[in-house]
Amino acid sequence: MEPRNDGEGDSEEIKAKVKNKKQGCKNEEVLAVLGHELGHWKLGHTVKNIIISQMNSFLCFFLFAVLIGRKELFAAFGFYDCQPTLIGLLIIFQFIFSPYNEVLSFCLTVLSRRFEFQADAFAKKLGKAKDLYSALIKLNKDNLGFPVSDWLFSMWHYSHPPLLERLQALRSTKQD
């Protein structure tokens, strides 16, 4: 029993330490983050994303309707005499659309990062540049975000710009 108790005590100590390490944001910083989110709303980012996703759905279903009747597609996968719809769905959405989906997701990631910079600039226009600056650092620290990122990796994968780029953008707008 005793060593187990010791172990539990240790883990609680570690938990308390981790808790103390969390910084949290001050009210002004929370307000600055809210300013950023309001920027997304004011600049119509949500509406733009909805329109893009609706157009994408329409395009996918349109292409699906065109392709589902093609016998060659099914024959390529060994279905010579029948054309099961489920197999058609798999072939078209998983194989035919896969290069298109890669390109689309890259474009959406680029767009998303653009929107983030615009929302940051909006918060700056509200006079929240300084508080957003420190809030971004605290949030990155609390979320154990790694501050350095490879430009090629972040360009392909990150929906939000790397912390240092956002801080640099905030700083450069701060001066003018």
Ligand SMILES: [Zn+2]
């Ligand atoms: Zn944002």
